[in-house]
Amino acid sequence: MAKAKKKAATKKSTKEFFGKKSMDFIQKYMNNYAPTGFEAPGQKIWLDYIKPYIDEYFIDNYGTAVGIINPKAKFKVVIEAHADEIAWYVKYITSDGFIHVARNGGSDHQIAPAMRVHIHTRKKGLVKAVFGWPAIHVRPRANEKKPTTSTIWIDCGCNSKEEVEKLGIEVGNVITFRDGFEEGNNGHWIARAHDNRMGGVIIAEVARMLKEGKTKLPFGLYIVNAVQEEVGLNGAKMITDTIKPNVAIVTDVTHDTTTPMMNKKAQGEANVGKGPVLTIAPAVHNLLLELIREAGDKAKIPYQLQASSRVTGTDTDAFAFSNGGVPSALISLPLRYMHTTVETVHKDDVENCVKLYVAALKKLTPKTNFKYLK
Secondary structure (H helix, E strand, O other): OOOOOOOOOOOOOOOOOOOHHHHHHHHHHHHOOOEOOOOHHHHHHHHHHHHHHOOEEEEOOOOOEEEEEOOOOOOEEEEEEEOOEOEEEEEEEOOOOEEEEEEEOOOOHHHOOOOEEEEEOOOOOEEEEEEEOOOOOOOOOOOOOOOOOOOOEEEOOOOOHHHHHHOOOOOOOEEEEOOOOEEOHHHEEEEOOHHHHHHHHHHHHHHHHHHHOOOOOOOEEEEEEEOOHHHOOHHHHHHHHHHOOOEEEEEEEEEOOOOOOOOHHHHOOOOOOOOOEEEEOOOOOHHHHHHHHHHHHHOOOOOEEEEOOOOOOOHHHHHHOOOOOOOEEEEEEEEEOOOOOOEEEEHHHHHHHHHHHHHHHHHOOOOOOOOOOO
């Protein structure tokens, strides 16, 4: 008699780190527009998501949003990202209805031609338009002009300045690219403004993990989504004076250097999908960095290293050199094609940034000594 075959064991599927609620938030937040100086709508989306995970919140005069856990604690730890994205301004409207632009942040003029945009008007909402550029057939092959901020223009389908103005467009209106968030191949996420909206996602997910894990922190945690990083770290400079933190851990993006035309000798090596990037730089406090590395090692969280001379170029610099010196560190998300409409990150890196934050926060205490000489 033949033996009955044993039923094959079914492998239990692991719960996705980013569940439906998280993914709904990510898509809504990433697809929202938040150009530098006009971050308020995105801040509302972000705050609405983190409110169940925090005790209280406040918003400063320029729009930086802060969620707080343990607001009465004397020892204050900041985790921070910036909420703003690069954009353009309407600079000048010609008599025949074309619009010339100025940068709002580090917008890349070379990618602008043939891009679809929204012009954010004061009273008539979003107006659709395009960046124009001569067709390949009519451009001279010798001495071909390259796009610059002074040569690119926007076409909104009007034949005169008066027609443009009837659409509600005026000098100073902000302009954003229309591209949004999508899930790419092999765990890659593509979006217009991973820099640094995905940082806002990371710190929001830290709040979620702490709440769901019923983690009790021995300090006040200030979850900061700062404004105006792209034009000089302005939001961070203001909010660090308000909070006066004892410690700050910032998150931002950094360049993946594995794609063509990148110079690893100049930029170092960072690879999308290989983990968060920890920066060594004058603004980064060595003892805080070591605490983060030890926490990551213990939790078996992969991370990469990067060296930055002089400055990090992130809000880390603003926190570190404020209030007589605040021990600060930087956890970066590797990213391809920065300041374009196809910024690309890997969801595993986003997840590991969150986990590294949580591991470090669990290791940190008000008694942690950051004096180099003891």
